[in-house]
Amino acid sequence: MLTTQFLKSRTSTRDFKDIKLDEGTLEKVYKMVDEEIVKLGKDDLAFIVQSDGESVYKALDGLAGYRGVMIKAPAYLALNTLNDNPASLVKGAYGVEELITKLNALGLGTCWITVSDVDPEVKKSIFNYDGGHLNLLLAVGYPVDESVREHQFDDRLGIGEFVYMDRLGNSATNEDLEQRGLEDIFAYARFAPSAYNAQPWRFVVVDDLINLYIKDYKGDVNLLDAGIIMYYIDKLGESISMGSNWEIEPKINNDEYVYIASKRL
Numbered sequence: 001m002l003t004t005q006f007l008k009s010r011t012s013t014r015d016f017k018d019i020k021l022d023e024g025t026l027e028k029v030y031k032m033v034d035e036e037i038v039k040l041g042k043d044d045l046a047f048i049v050q051s052d053g054e055s056v057y058k059a060l061d062g063l064a065g066y067r068g069v070m071i072k073a074p075a076y077l078a079l080n081t082l083n084d085n086p087a088s089l090v091k092g093a094y095g096v097e098e099l100i101t102k103l104n105a106l107g108l109g110t111c112w113i114t115v116s117d118v119d120p121e122v123k124k125s126i127f128n129y130d131g132g133h134l135n136l137l138l139a140v141g142y143p144v145d146e147s148v149r150e151h152q153f154d155d156r157l158g159i160g161e162f163v164y165m166d167r168l169g170n171s172a173t174n175e176d177l178e179q180r181g182l183e184d185i186f187a188y189a190r191f192a193p194s195a196y197n198a199q200p201w202r203f204v205v206v207d208d209l210i211n212l213y214i215k216d217y218k219g220d221v222n223l224l225d226a227g228i229i230m231y232y233i234d235k236l237g238e239s240i241s242m243g244s245n246w247e248i249e250p251k252i253n254n255d256e257y258v259y260i261a262s263k264r265l
């Protein structure tokens, strides 16, 4: 499937079949998680796979998820950041989104679950870790509805609402982006998941640089949103051989727009 089509049909799964992940699938999941953490940096991040979904669900129901509505799944993947560097969280979210691509290839659906309000001691007892912070959870399992769903456009920002030229607030037009070969990339990147579907990412294209900001920064959850959309931009950029890496240097402050990272075209 074309990358664009694939990312367009990538939607959150909230209803999972009541079937455990079989041994063969679990082995593949462990392997891909191990490979990903080597890429991301073992000093900064760790992944924890919990294949006893039932116990995680019971322990977190009423505590995790939007307004305590926990998503029931046969397995969960947790991301543990081992330091307080905001860049680690951005990188971790990027890595999880990359893992989702591989999990989807195994026929598994996923949904991100907010765990920021859960007491760290509760999280520690469920996931058996000592240090660091457990900032996100991914529900993993076989979707009840296996049909490929396409996103509706009506719950996503228009390109000019989140892509700017030269300076913040100066909306990019389709022509601006077409000239630079970026129109399709942003047209599809807006389907990236974000907490509460808030789509807080804002891009400023300056010459051959793409700068990423978060509007009305609300904390760690937006660093996850940032890492996710960076993955989408990279994946979509492969079609125009945009191979550069993101320079991740979040500058957290109280400004309306918080700078996160930039990337050369």
Ligand SMILES: Cc1cc2nc3c(=O)[nH]c(=O)nc-3n(C[C@H](O)[C@H](O)[C@H](O)COP(=O)(O)O)c2cc1C
Pocket (backbone or CB within 6 Å): 010, 011, 012, 014, 064, 065, 066, 071, 111, 112, 113, 114, 151, 191, 192, 193, 194, 195, 196, 197, 221, 224, 225, 228
């Ligand atoms: C950091 C993050 C946290 C999220 N937390 C939850 C959650 O707790 N519960 C939930 O149902 N969906 C959660 N989501 C899923 C988003 O609501 C969903 O991605 C968004 O509404 C867009 O829908 P889509 O993924 O189907 O395109 C989360 C997404 C992100 C990126």
